[in-house]
Amino acid sequence: MDAMIPQSYRIQRVIKETHDTFTLELKPPDHLGQFIFNAGQFNMLYLFGVGEVPISISGDPSKTETLTHTLRAVGTVTKQMSKLKKGDWIGVRGPFGSHWPVKESIGNDVVIIAGGIGLAPLRPTIYKILSMRQQFGKIILLYGTRTPADILFRRELEKLRSRLDIDIYVTVDHATPVWKGNVGVVTTLIQRSPFDPFNTTAMICGPEIMMRYTISELTKRGVKSENIFVSMERNMKCAVGFCGHCQYGTKFICKDGPVFNYEQIKKLFGKREL
Amino acid sequence: MKIIDRSSLDKLFEKIKTSGYKLIGPTISDDAVVYDELNSTNDLPIGWTDEQDGGKYRLVKRNDNALFGYVVGPQSWKRFLYPPLQKLWQAKRLDKKIATIPEQAENTKYAFIGVRSCELNAILIQDKVFTGGEVVNSSYQKRRKDNLIIAVNCTTSGGTCFCVSMNTGPKVKEAFDLALTEVITHDEHYFLVETGSESGKILMEDIPQRTASQNEINTGEELIKKTSASMGRSLDTNNIKELLFNSFDHTQWDKVASRCLSCANCTMVCPTCFCTTVEDVTDLSGNIAERWQKWDSCFTLDFSYIHGGSIRNSVKSRYRQWMTHKLSTWYDQFGTSGCVGCGRCITWCPVGIDITEEARVIRESDNLQTISKEEKSNGIA
Amino acid sequence: MESLERILQEHSFVKDLATEHIQLIVGCAKNVIFEPEKFLFKEDEEASEFYIIRSGKVALEIYTPEYGPITIQTLGEGDVLGWSWLIPPYEWRFDARAVEFTRAIALDGKCLRGKCEHDPKLGYELMKRLANLFEQRLYAMRLQLLDIYNLRSTK
Numbered sequence: 155m156d157a158m159i160p161q162s163y164r165i166q167r168v169i170k171e172t173h174d175t176f177t178l179e180l181k182p183p184d185h186l187g188q189f190i191f192n193a194g195q196f197n198m199l200y201l202f203g204v205g206e207v208p209i210s211i212s213g214d215p216s217k218t219e220t221l222t223h224t225l226r227a228v229g230t231v232t233k234q235m236s237k238l239k240k241g242d243w244i245g246v247r248g249p250f251g252s253h254w255p256v257k258e259s260i261g262n263d264v265v266i267i268a269g270g271i272g273l274a275p276l277r278p279t280i281y282k283i284l285s286m287r288q289q290f291g292k293i294i295l296l297y298g299t300r301t302p303a304d305i306l307f308r309r310e311l312e313k314l315r316s317r318l319d320i321d322i323y324v325t326v327d328h329a330t331p332v333w334k335g336n337v338g339v340v341t342t343l344i345q346r347s348p349f350d351p352f353n354t355t356a357m358i359c360g361p362e363i364m365m366r367y368t369i370s371e372l373t374k375r376g377v378k379s380e381n382i383f384v385s386m387e388r389n390m391k392c393a394v395g396f397c398g399h400c401q402y403g404t405k406f407i408c409k410d411g412p413v414f415n416y417e418q419i420k421k422l423f424g425k426r427e428l
Numbered sequence: 429m430k431i432i433d434r435s436s437l438d439k440l441f442e443k444i445k446t447s448g449y450k451l452i453g454p455t456i457s458d459d460a461v462v463y464d465e466l467n468s469t470n471d472l473p474i475g476w477t478d479e480q481d482g483g484k485y486r487l488v489k490r491n492d493n494a495l496f497g498y499v500v501g502p503q504s505w506k507r508f509l510y511p512p513l514q515k516l517w518q519a520k521r522l523d524k525k526i527a528t529i530p531e532q533a534e535n536t537k538y539a540f541i542g543v544r545s546c547e548l549n550a551i552l553i554q555d556k557v558f559t560g561g562e563v564v565n566s567s568y569q570k571r572r573k574d575n576l577i578i579a580v581n582c583t584t585s586g587g588t589c590f591c592v593s594m595n596t597g598p599k600v601k602e603a604f605d606l607a608l609t610e611v612i613t614h615d616e617h618y619f620l621v622e623t624g625s626e627s628g629k630i631l632m633e634d635i636p637q638r639t640a641s642q643n644e645i646n647t648g649e650e651l652i653k654k655t656s657a658s659m660g661r662s663l664d665t666n667n668i669k670e671l672l673f674n675s676f677d678h679t680q681w682d683k684v685a686s687r688c689l690s691c692a693n694c695t696m697v698c699p700t701c702f703c704t705t706v707e708d709v710t711d712l713s714g715n716i717a718e719r720w721q722k723w724d725s726c727f728t729l730d731f732s733y734i735h736g737g738s739i740r741n742s743v744k745s746r747y748r749q750w751m752t753h754k755l756s757t758w759y760d761q762f763g764t765s766g767c768v769g770c771g772r773c774i775t776w777c778p779v780g781i782d783i784t785e786e787a788r789v790i791r792e793s794d795n796l797q798t799i800s801k802e803e804k805s806n807g808i809a
Numbered sequence: 810m811e812s813l814e815r816i817l818q819e820h821s822f823v824k825d826l827a828t829e830h831i832q833l834i835v836g837c838a839k840n841v842i843f844e845p846e847k848f849l850f851k852e853d854e855e856a857s858e859f860y861i862i863r864s865g866k867v868a869l870e871i872y873t874p875e876y877g878p879i880t881i882q883t884l885g886e887g888d889v890l891g892w893s894w895l896i897p898p899y900e901w902r903f904d905a906r907a908v909e910f911t912r913a914i915a916l917d918g919k920c921l922r923g924k925c926e927h928d929p930k931l932g933y934e935l936m937k938r939l940a941n942l943f944e945q946r947l948y949a950m951r952l953q954l955l956d957i958y959n960l961r962s963t964k
Binding site for chain 1: 516517519521524525526527528530557558561562563565566673676702703704705706708709710714717724726731732733734735736739740741742744745749753757760761
């Protein structure tokens with residue numbers, strides 16, 4: 155199948171997550187039947203006549219008959235996409251890119267640190283890890299977002315919290331009067347998080363500045379660079395390494411990333427205007 | 429090695445055209461040597477040469493009728509192999525459903541005459557980019573599959589040439605079908621012909637030719653040697669990958685940024701630059717949408733646009749990106765340098781920024797730092 | 810008292826102090842517990858004690874007339890709570906409420922303050938540690954202010 159041509163997927167369900175974030179559940183075309191991907195990969199979503207955007211896949215990798223994407227309506231294309239309804243069609247190219255190291259983390263504690271919409275590309279990993287729960291040590295999710303109203307997948311998080319085999323900590327930057335949970339940036343949760351730094355895989359996704367400070371906190375606790383994974387973002391047009399837009403130093407985010415082992419991009423990370 | 433004369437060259441042109449190829453070669457248009465369709469050797473820039481320097485290009489008459497007595501102009505072969513404007517696909521909307529129709533690759537077979545060694549290396553570099561990875565660019569691959577290359581060894585060097593530094597010329601070494609070396613003197617005018625492939629061999633069948641004498645072969649070699657020795661520029665490529673990667677915060681970037689207009693000329697004329705963008709358009713009815721691919725440049729402000737702003741906001745960061753990619757990170761990505769030493773970026777820069785000069789300044793100041801470290805450890809400083 | 814000493818000695822706030830200073834601090838320390846919803850201290854109260862949280866969660870709150878109390882930061886295990894005991898006017902600037910069952914070590918700040926006046930070396934050491942604490946909190950607070958999940962260029 156040509157990676158440059160979008161396939162038509164039908165919208166089965168639209169879920170309004172927060173005031174500016176929505177989830178699309180898509181049904182693959184009949185001739186494909188299912189959509190298979192690895193947690194951390196992304197698709198190029200095309201809105202007829204408007205444009206294309208790279209969006210991480212946010213659904214359960216084991217549920218191959220549905221393709222799920224969570225989008226934030228911030229630009230021209232995504233704002234138009236937020237008006238889509240059940241029964242509408244959307245173009246899909248993919249999956250592209252590298253994935254979170256689930257298999258490679260077997261035997262370790264896993265710390266998942268998400269900021270804002272960064273929880274969406276990490277959700278498939280949470281599903282995958284929980285489906286193989288016995289094979290990991292402690293599973294910890296640290297999730298930070300702006301305000302309580304911006305918390306994604308709230309009901310799901312509450313359900314997850316009721317499980318005894320995963321620790322979930324949610325924090326907000328700005329509380330409301332009714333919020334009785336944690337307040338403060340997500341990086342402040344790291345020092346007191348009960349994982350073994352010498353036997354942990356950390357997976358981080360969020361704004362670059364949040365990832366930078368998170369890495370610094372993890373390093374302070376003794377987590378080695380080769381056990382830290384981040385998901386990077388850059389401008390994308392083709393997603394297959396031809397257009398050159400997503401270059402990040404020596405790497406192409408579309409084919410070498412978006413998930414990177416921090417050890418590999420240590421020399422690039424944090425360089426201004428790279 | 430064979431020898432043909434100009435009339436045989438015309439017969440070769442004819443044969444190529446009747447074999448179904450579109451023959452593209454150098455010709456003069458708008459006071460420059462450009463690549464366009466040729467009918468016969470009459471269309472070549474006969475008796476012309478070029479004077480090139482930073483921000484300068486002039487055509488000057490020679491005192492002979494050489495057919496290939498110049499080097500390279502503003503265009504490169506990428507405008508045929510990877511056109512500036514390409515339709516990728518069309519989509520039709522029926523009810524709400526979308527049906528995409530991929531664009532059929534055109535059936536044009538291209539024969540390129542007059543490909544210089546630097547340019548041939550550039551084509552090979554783009555081959556790696558578009559066909560050397562996991563995903564293959566099928567339209568590029570198709571155009572290259574049916575591509576006939578008649579190379580020309582440079583017998584004159586350009587004012588901004590540095591193929592010798594980049595190890596990309598002036599003699600063609602591989603991936604050609606035929607390679608010509610033009611020898612023109614007071615009383616002789618002939619072309620040495622080297623066959624590089626089966627297709628080349630077939631082309632040469634029934635073209636009037638004779639075997640070259642050792643003397644004639646030597647004459648050709650001498651010309652190429654002289655060209656090697658008269659390069660307009662040079663670039664020290666020793667450890668250049670690490671040098672530039674480690675020079676991210678060098679003050680030279682600020683200096684060059686104060687001159688650079690970010691006009692993107694360099695990326696347009698560079699034979700290896702491959703960046704593109706896509707444009708989605710609809711017709712008035714809104715039922716037909718098309719996706720077009722266009723050449724793009726990392727010098728544009730919105731090239732790195734994300735989340736409401738551009739990562740590479742300053743001209744400094746964009747110039748640094750281009751030069752570091754071309755001379756350094758290209759190695760990490762594709763295993764070779766991205767530069768072939770053709771000098772176009774120097775010639776066609778409106779303010780004459782010279783990539784070899786920028787590299788030299790960065791290297792020398794780096795050497796100074798190393799020397800002072802050594803002096804300190806030897807107790808001199 | 811022995812386990813208290815061990816916990817304190819390993820805490821970054823007390824670690825590496827001179828032995829006599831550590832003894833002093835241990836002498837001013839006691840274990841305390843707070844039931845959920847109980848206040849550790851309230852705004853405008855005299856800041857006589859400060860705390861090192863052993864387990865649980867404490868919310869720092871500011872009371873607003875329009876909305877009632879709003880949490881501005883949550884502290885937990887290992888965090889040092891309160892510095893107003895060493896900084897005039899020695900009064901708390903906000904409320905601290907236990908969100909869940911919380912164990913802490915309470916230190917007699919008032920007493921320590923007096924000791925610092927007489928022993929500048931102790932004072933300097935404690936000030937250094939507080940300065941470190943300020944820096945960490947300021948850092949985190951600046952990130953909160955940045956509104957990192959909403960960063961978009963205004964160009």
